[in-house]
Amino acid sequence: MPWKRATDPGRHLAVAAAIPRSCAGSKAPPGPLRASAMSRQDEDILTDLLIIGCGAAGASCALRAAQAGLSVVVLSNAADLSESSSDHAQGGIVARPPGDTADDLARDITAAGDGLCDEAAVRLLADSVPEIVDRFLVEELQVRFNRDPEGGLDFTQEAAHSRRRIAHADDATGHAICVRLLAAVATEPRIQVMARQSAVDLITIPHHSVEPSAIYREIECLGAYVLDQQTGETRRFLAPNTVLATGGVGQLYLHTTNPRVARADGLAMAYRAGADIVNAEYVQFHPTAFYHRDADRFLISESVRGEGAVLRNKRGEEFMAAYHPMGSLAPRDIVARAIHDEMLRHGDDYVLLDLSPVSMDPKVRFPTIHATCLQYGVDITREPVPVVPAAHYFCGGVRVDAWSRTSLRRLYAAGEVSCTGLHGANRLASTSLPEAILWGQRAGEDAARRHEPLDASFADRIAVWQDEGLTEEIDPLLIIQDWMMIKSTMWNYAGLVRNAKRLHRAVADLSYLAHRVEQFYRETKLADSLIGLRNGIIAAQIVADAARRNGTSRGCHYRQD
Ligand code: SIN
Secondary structure: OOOOOOOOHHHHHHHHHOOOHHHOOOOOOOOOOOOOOOOOOOOOEEOOEEEEOOOHHHHHHHHHHHHOOOOEEEEOOOOOOOOOHHHHOOOOEEOOOOOOOHHHHHHHHHHHOOOOOOHHHHHHHHHHHHHHHHHHHHHHOOOOOOEOOOOOEOEEOOOOOOOOOEEOOOOOHHHHHHHHHHHHHHOOOOEEEEOOEEEEEEEEEOOOEOOHHHHHOOOEEEEEEEEEOOOOOEEEEEOOEEEEOOOOOHHHOOOEOOOOOOOOHHHHHHHHHOOOEEOOOOEEEEEEEEOOOOOOOEEOOHHHHHOOOEEEOOOOOOHHHHOOOOHHHOOHHHHHHHHHHHHHHHOOOOEEEEOOOOOOOHHHHOHHHHHHHHHOOOOOOOOOEEEEEEEEEEOOEEEOOOOOEOOOEOEEEOHHHEEOOOOOOOOOOOOHHHHHHHHHHHHHHHHHHOOOOOOOOHHHHEOOOOOOOOOOOOOHHHHHHHHHHHHHHHHHHOOOOEOHHHHHHHHHHHHHHHHHHHHHHHHOOOOHHHHHHHHHHHHHHHHHHHHHHOOOOEOOEOEOO
C-alpha cells in the first residue's frame, strides 16, 4: 500500500491516549519519519504569519500583525468567509455602561466560571472591555451597534449578568462585527485571505524534519500542510509563526448552535502536534436552540429571555420556577439541564419558549430569529418557539498564556480553540467575542514583536507531502455514518448529564471508531470531509476522556454520579 502522509499520528495518538489529559501528547515521541528525499516544492507558500481560521480571532490577529508590518496569510476551509461561530453569535458583547465597573464584570465572570477561572485572564478581559468595544469596534471598525434614544449604546440583559451591559446589533451582533472585521482585512495589502483551504496537519519539528538529529530539539511549529479543495493538491504553508483560530467543537454533538465548520480541526491538530490541552470536559450547552425536524439547530438568543420570554413545557407549565429562583434567566447550565430533565420526564422532544411577555415587538427586536423561525412556519409574534438545548461553546482548549502562546514554540491559539482560563468551568454569556478579539490581537502583536525570519534553507529540512498512488475516492456514506456515530455517542454519553458508565462506553466506542477512521484516512484520497472526520473523532476522544477522568461536577461538566 502506498504510504500517504508525511506524519504518522496513529502512533502518536495511541501513546497520548494512555497518558494524563493535562499533558496529552506533549511528551509523546514523534511518529516515524516519512520524509521525501526531495524537500522543496514549487507550490510552497511562505509568509511571516500563518493564521488558520477567519472568525473574530483570526481576523483581529491578522489586522494587528499586518499593521505591525508582517505579511499574513489567513486560511478558511469554507467557501464563504462568513461561515464562523463568531459570525453566528447573536446576543451581543459585554460592554461598559455608565455605572458598571471592571470589578463588577470580573465578579460575574468568576461566579459563572464556578471556581475555575484564571484570575489574571479575567482581570485582563474585564479591564480591556472599553478598549475592545469603544475604541476598536466602534471607533476603528465602525460597527453599528443599537443605540438608545440619547445616542449611547443600547444594553440588553443576559443570564448571570448582574446588570444590563450587553451591547448588540439587533440579534445578529457577531455578523455585524465580522462584516466590519473582514472589510478591514480586505483593505490591508499585507493580508492574503484564502478560502477553501483545509489545514491537514501542523508542520512541526521534529515530527516533519528530514534531519534525524531533530528529535533532540524542542517541538516547534513552522506552518501547516494544507489541502486546496479546488485543485486537490496539498501544499506546505511555511511561516515562522502560526496561529490556530479554528473555533470550537459543537459539531461533535447531535444538536449544536455552531456552524458546520466548528468540527474541532484546530484542537485535533494541536493535539497531534503535542500541544497542551486543558479543561476539555467543559462543553457549554445553550438552553434554547430552535427545534424543527427539517432545520439545523439555530440559536434562540438568551437575550430573548433577557427581554422577558419564559420557558414552558408542552403542557404550558412555567417549569423553571421549580428549578431556580431566577426562573428562565437562571445560569445557562441550570436552565439547559432543567429542560433536559423536563423533556425526559414527559417524554417530549422539546419545550416551548413563550415570547408573549416581551414588551418590544419581537419582529423588530429580534429580526433574524423572527425571519428564520418563520421560514419553518413558526411566527414568534404569535406562537411559542419549540426549543431544545444544544452544544454551544467549548470552555476548554489549547492552553495559552496572556499573549496567546501555546506550549509549543511558534504556535499561537486564539478564540474558541484556545483556553485562556477566562471561562473556567462555565462561560458567562457574551464574553467570547471580546475574548476572541483581545487574544487574537495579542497573538498578532506578539508574533510581530518576536518575528525573526527563518533562514533560507529551512524549507529544505521539512518533509514534503506525499500521497502519490492513492486513488481510492471517498464514499460519502462512510463519512455520514461515522459522524452520526460520533454525534450520537457524544450527545448521549458525554453530553449534558454524564456518569461513569456512559463515559466509559463513550471512550470505548470512540476508540474503536478511531481505529477505523485512521485506516480510512490512510487509504483514501484526501478531501476536506475526510480531514474533518479524522479531526472530529480525535477531538471527541479528547472531550470524552477528559469528562471520564473528572469525577467532580463543576460548571457545565455535570456528573450525575
Ligand atoms: C446568546 O445570544 O444567547 C448567546 C450569547 C453567548 O453565548 O455569548
